[in-house]
Amino acid sequence: MTDSLDRHWTDDSTDDYLHGISSGFVRAIESAMGDDITQGQLAERLGVSESRVSQVLNNPGNLTLRKIIEYSRALRLNVAIVAYEGRGSKRGLVPPEIFEKCWEKLGKPHDFFEFDTCAVVTDSRYSYIIDVNSLINIVDFELPSEGVTTRASPMQAITGRYRPAVGTTGFSTAPPWLPAYQIPQYSERDDG
Amino acid sequence: MPYSIKAISGLATSTRRSVVFLLSDECNLDAETRFSSMNEPNKSRSNQQRNVLNRMDYWIGGGHNDRWFHGWPNQPRYAGCFTFKWNYRDIDQRFYGFLCNPLRESNPRFQLCVLHSHGEKVQQNTEPGFLELAIRLSKTPSVLKAIEEVFPDQEK
Numbered sequence: 001m002t003d004s005l006d007r008h009w010t011d012d013s014t015d016d017y018l019h020g021i022s023s024g025f026v027r028a029i030e031s032a033m034g035d036d037i038t039q040g041q042l043a044e045r046l047g048v049s050e051s052r053v054s055q056v057l058n059n060p061g062n063l064t065l066r067k068i069i070e071y072s073r074a075l076r077l078n079v080a081i082v083a084y085e086g087r088g089s090k091r092g093l094v095p096p097e098i099f100e101k102c103w104e105k106l107g108k109p110h111d112f113f114e115f116d117t118c119a120v121v122t123d124s125r126y127s128y129i130i131d132v133n134s135l136i137n138i139v140d141f142e143l144p145s146e147g148v149t150t151r152a153s154p155m156q157a158i159t160g161r162y163r164p165a166v167g168t169t170g171f172s173t174a175p176p177w178l179p180a181y182q183i184p185q186y187s188e189r190d191d192g
Numbered sequence: 193m194p195y196s197i198k199a200i201s202g203l204a205t206s207t208r209r210s211v212v213f214l215l216s217d218e219c220n221l222d223a224e225t226r227f228s229s230m231n232e233p234n235k236s237r238s239n240q241q242r243n244v245l246n247r248m249d250y251w252i253g254g255g256h257n258d259r260w261f262h263g264w265p266n267q268p269r270y271a272g273c274f275t276f277k278w279n280y281r282d283i284d285q286r287f288y289g290f291l292c293n294p295l296r297e298s299n300p301r302f303q304l305c306v307l308h309s310h311g312e313k314v315q316q317n318t319e320p321g322f323l324e325l326a327i328r329l330s331k332t333p334s335v336l337k338a339i340e341e342v343f344p345d346q347e348k
Contacts (some may be wrong), residue, residue, distance in 0.1 A: 095250060
């Protein structure tokens with residue numbers, strides 16, 4: 001095994017990398033099981049022994065794509081395989097939950113048409129799912145605390161580039177041009 | 193100096209969190225020894241160590257998973273203590289440590305998890321000796337100095 005402080009451990013070998021991404025999948029499985037589905041119940045759905053399920057969840061390094069699909073289907077989940085830039089980053093692998101949250105924040109689009117017309121804008125309290133077409137009318141808008149007019153294209157709004165920071169440029173109330181459709185923002189909390 | 197800090201090779205880097213081991217010449221702090229012994233010489237990394245590294249990475253990235261790690265935020269006395277959890281050969285394993293903010297001036301949001309001991313969890317409740325040791329170490333001047341040497345704070 002090559003040891004280095006200059007690179008992430010999953011870059012040391014294919015097996016390390018495989019274990020890294022498989023662990024992310026196991027988190028998704030365990031999260032879907034929650035407190036409602038036991039390993040025994042999952043084993044029953046899969047037609048395997050409970051010890052086999054336990055073995056996979058505790059040591060996911062030997063997961064195959066077929067097994068990933070079988071476990072996902074047993075829990076009524078879909079699977080996406082995402083290849084993304086950033087190989088060799090010392091920051092390591094992007095957890096699959098990040099991709100999932102990005103998808104959720106965009107309103108869970110299933111095709112590119114939905115992606116084009118759906119966006120989420122976040123202020124200091126809520127995320128708002130909005131129709132991009134309505135943004136065409138607000139290419140010039142004012143950030144309240146800065147007192148300046150900012151020019152933003154619909155696409156910039158989609159990427160969240162003008163997302164106001166809490167306590168600085170944040171909207172104290174919902175901007176009037178946003179529709180009433182609100183979803184609570186995922187709350188940040190620190191363990192320990 | 194009786195204490196020193198050892199970085200964990202290959203762990204994810206972040207400006208928000210990091211994990212290190214605390215070593216000592218004087219008392220038996222076995223977390224690092226246990227971590228290193230997970231791998232056999234000249235062999236590829238063990239699945240056990242991969243499991244632990246995955247858990248550390250996930251915490252560093254801001255993830256939440258009580259099955260992988262947790263603190264004791266509801267117990268004021270142990271609020272600064274922290275543990276990483278995994279299972280090896282059907283026995284629950286733990287690394288115990290404490291959280292601190294060594295960069296109070298330059299990066300106050302930065303959290304460091306300093307792991308000192310390994311334990312096998314064979315009973316429902318955590319052995320309080322590990323947590324008491326974590327508290328004591330987190331207040332020991334020579335431990336704080338060892339942390340400061342590796343994470344020197346600088347004013348903005």
